[in-house]
Amino acid sequence: MAGKKRWKLEYSIALFVMLGVLLLIAPVSLENSRQANFISKWNEKLNRVEYMFSVINAHITDDMIKSMSRAKTPQEREELLLTVVKPYLRINTDNYPIRHYRPRYMNGNRVYRGQLYFFDDFYFAENNTIVGFKDIKTDKSSDVWFLMMFDMNGLLPPNRWGKDIYGINIYDGGRIEPFGFDKSMNELKKDCSESGSGVDCSYYYKIGGGFDD
Secondary structure (H helix, E strand, O other), X not given: OHHHHHHHHXXXXXXXXXXXXXXXXXXXXXXXXXXXXXXXXXXXXXXHHHHHHHHHHHHOOHHHHHHHHHOOOHHHHHHHHHHHHHHHHOOEOOOOOOOOXXXXXXXXXXXXXXXXXXXXXXXXXXXXXXXXXXXOOOOOOOOEEEEEEEEOOOOOOOOEEOOOEEEEEEEHHHOEEEOOOOOOHHHHHHHOOOOOOOOOHHHHOOOOOOOOO
């Protein structure tokens, strides 16, 4: 009888230990699954956007090029780009994200006005995603002309670069490259970490980098 009670006690202790371990690893497992889903969606979006710009480049007219050249302000150039990509991404210009939408870097730091990856204007697009545009003033065809960001999760958190936010550089001729494409692997790993900005995850995840590396 004593042996049976001892067995029940040991079984109960083992069960409580197992439950404790499950409670500890469950949040991590769920977060990893969510992050993997964001990465998968980003890679799908990037493939679509690359194809989109190849189609746009093939059908761009001289009038569109002249309009871009005549544009005198960043706002005018952003509006021209928006007009071109709007039907492809199903962008809604009548309903804007709330003013409290404030993306952060992966390490939790705020993205301040004046910084390269601060965007003024956001728009809702297909599947409740959010897109942003930013004109980069340049007279050189080899430089970046625009930045474009995508929040795969829309208004829902975490709203952080490298988590659910990624972006691309847009060059003359419609060539695009994910942020971080010109960085070394060590630089990518450092930035795409909990202590980094997360911006370079845009390219790091494209080439197979893991969020748990």
